[in-house]
Amino acid sequence: MNELNTEARLHDLEKRNELAMQGGGINRLSKHKQGGRLTARERLDVLLDPGSFVEMDRFVTHRCVNFGLHDQRVPGDGVVTGYGRVNGKLVYVYSQDFTVIGGSMSRTQANKICKVMDLAAKSGAPIIGLNDSGGARIQEGVESLGGYADIFTRNVMNSGVVPQITGIMGPCAGGAVYSPSITDFVFMVKNSSYMFVTGPDVIKTVTHEEVTKEQLGGADTHSQKSGVAHFCCNEDKHLLLLIRELLGFLPSNNLDDPPVLPTTDRPDRLCESLNKLIPDNPKKPYDMSTVITEVVDEHYFLEVHKHWAQNIIVGFARLNGRPIGVVANQPQVLAGCLNIEASRKAARFLRFCDSFNVPIVSFVDVPGFLPGTDQEWSGIITHGAKLLYAYAEATVPKLTVITRKAYGGAYIVMGSKLLRSDVNLAYPTAEIAVMGAEGAVNIIFREEIAKSKDPAAERTRLTKEYEAKFSNPYISAELGYTDEVIEPALTRKRLIDGIEMLKNKRETNPPKKHGNIPL
Numbered sequence: 435m436n437e438l439n440t441e442a443r444l445h446d447l448e449k450r451n452e453l454a455m456q457g458g459g460i461n462r463l464s465k466h467k468q469g470g471r472l473t474a475r476e477r478l479d480v481l482l483d484p485g486s487f488v489e490m491d492r493f494v495t496h497r498c499v500n501f502g503l504h505d506q507r508v509p510g511d512g513v514v515t516g517y518g519r520v521n522g523k524l525v526y527v528y529s530q531d532f533t534v535i536g537g538s539m540s541r542t543q544a545n546k547i548c549k550v551m552d553l554a555a556k557s558g559a560p561i562i563g564l565n566d567s568g569g570a571r572i573q574e575g576v577e578s579l580g581g582y583a584d585i586f587t588r589n590v591m592n593s594g595v596v597p598q599i600t601g602i603m604g605p606c607a608g609g610a611v612y613s614p615s616i617t618d619f620v621f622m623v624k625n626s627s628y629m630f631v632t633g634p635d636v637i638k639t640v641t642h643e644e645v646t647k648e649q650l651g652g653a654d655t656h657s658q659k660s661g662v663a664h665f666c667c668n669e670d671k672h673l674l675l676l677i678r679e680l681l682g683f684l685p686s687n688n689l690d691d692p693p694v695l696p697t698t699d700r701p702d703r704l705c706e707s708l709n710k711l712i713p714d715n716p717k718k719p720y721d722m723s724t725v726i727t728e729v730v731d732e733h734y735f736l737e738v739h740k741h742w743a744q745n746i747i748v749g750f751a752r753l754n755g756r757p758i759g760v761v762a763n764q765p766q767v768l769a770g771c772l773n774i775e776a777s778r779k780a781a782r783f784l785r786f787c788d789s790f791n792v793p794i795v796s797f798v799d800v801p802g803f804l805p806g807t808d809q810e811w812s813g814i815i816t817h818g819a820k821l822l823y824a825y826a827e828a829t830v831p832k833l834t835v836i837t838r839k840a841y842g843g844a845y846i847v848m849g850s851k852l853l854r855s856d857v858n859l860a861y862p863t864a865e866i867a868v869m870g871a872e873g874a875v876n877i878i879f880r881e882e883i884a885k886s887k888d889p890a891a892e893r894t895r896l897t898k899e900y901e902a903k904f905s906n907p908y909i910s911a912e913l914g915y916t917d918e919v920i921e922p923a924l925t926r927k928r929l930i931d932g933i934e935m936l937k938n939k940r941e942t943n944p945p946k947k948h949g950n951i952p953l
């Protein structure tokens with residue numbers, strides 16, 4: 435009798451599991467998969483090491499009876515939650531299922547997500563959310579807003595404690611976009627994922643503006659215009675594999691060190707090509723990403739925010755197996771000037787690295803902050819100060835290489851010794867000065883030039899004189915602001931020497947509730 439009972443119970447469990455696997459039903463699932471999108475469960479299969487996923491709360495259902503919802507109770511309530519492994523390391527996950535009431539956020543869905551967020555914080559492991567949701571479940575009203583608020587609170591509490599990563603996998607509207615924007619990295623898929631606070635229909639009603647959802651909040655828009663998305667991917671699978679790659683650079687939590695990987699790239703490898711990279715003409719651009727890829731292990735650089743604020747480059751790489759965060763001016767775009775977007779991009783990246791013990795390596799070629807009314811009226815003072823704040827506040831090892839221009843405030847900001855940086859190197863082509871020679875001469879010799887019989891010739895003569903005196907790295911080296919002027923070929927070796935030397939660096943900021951970064 436008992437045996438039969440057990441069998442019946444096992445059969446019942448199997449049926450319940452099958453029902454849960456079907457999400458919003460076979461028809462909705464097959465419609466969802468049109469266009470190459472994966473289902474919520476398939477996404478977890480790609481993201482996690484094979485066979486490592488353990489699901490929690492599979493049978494949770496919502497409790498709402500409004501507007502016919504009592505007939506739409508699906509086990510799991512539109513989100514698959516649990517834990518698994520990425521390259522053997524523990525991660526917590528949630529994956530929203532758009533086929534169940536549009537993946538919308540119910541009170542019970544929020545409870546499921548909060549449960550794994552709490553476990554992630556307690557066990558010190560990253561949390562990865564795969565969002566595919568129409569926002570707050572409208573039928574539940576304010577209760578679903580309470581659910582969102584609980585998630586947002588946990589996002590904030592977990593910020594800087596465990597890495598938080600979001601994949602935007604479908605149309606995400608309303609509340610579905612705020613949690614991602616608090617997380618550390620947002621990934622989007624071209625032509626199938628969207629983020630907006632209010633959709634095109636509402637916009638048309640309120641402002642009479644006509645805009646497609648692609649233009650308003652597609653992957654291109656957010657990875658090129660707004661900077662809301664850090665990575666823009668071609669399809670679901672690409673996105674999920676890229677999250678795995680990113681995790682390879684990160685520690686599990688703020689008390690861990692980033693994972694060191696063995697490398698066959700010799701630490702003393704010379705970078706001969708760098709000896710010829712910097713053009714003789716200081717106005718001529720060159721590609722700073724060549725410097726980065728030449729120097730780092732196996733020439734591998736994972737660029738973050740590749741398509742936004744391209745006058746600054748940020749991303750992850752390794753030196754002698756140790757993960758580093760790279761921040762570099764790009765002379766090919768806006769001559770490498772710092773503007774509002776570049777300052778915001780680099781400041782946020784720096785703060786991530788500092789939160790998670792990733793040393794910062796900066797490559798500097800910066801003529802200054804971008805001048806103009808547009809920048810001033812949009813608050814370059816406040817936004818530029820974010821970058822200054824982030825560099826000065828960071829206590830991780832900070833190493834800086836000045837390749838060419840390092841002028842004025844931008845010199846101070848970009849990881850200079852003056853902001854507690856640990857190692858400052860300069861190429862012989864470096865120009866570390868208060869400003870460019872031409873600008874300086876126009877100001878300090880204005881009268882002499884005006885009085886001269888041949889103002890143009892006089893300006894040229896004085897500019898050359900100024901260049902000879904100040905446009906070099908040696909004045910800063912004499913002051914100890916530059917530790918060493920190096921042959922560019924030695925860049926990799928010297929940076930690795932520095933990283934190894936600083937391996938046990940300990941520096942703390944004064945105790946305080948928190949600083950007041952100029953937001």
Ligand code: HXC
Nearest residue numbers: 535536538568569570571572573582605607608609610633
């Ligand atoms: C309940 C929802 C829903 C929602 C979608 N659905 N969003 N149900 N609450 N928020 C349901 C739809 O009714 C539909 O059910 C199914 O999910 C699929 O949706 P479709 O509209 O058919 O899909 P699609 O054409 O792809 O459009 C996706 C969408 C659209 C762009 C996301 O559904 C949409 O605009 N939804 C509402 C978005 C929104 O305004 N959300 C804000 C909520 S308020 P059936 O049964 O017909 O298949 C909010 C405030 C939180 O989030 C603020 C916190 C700070």
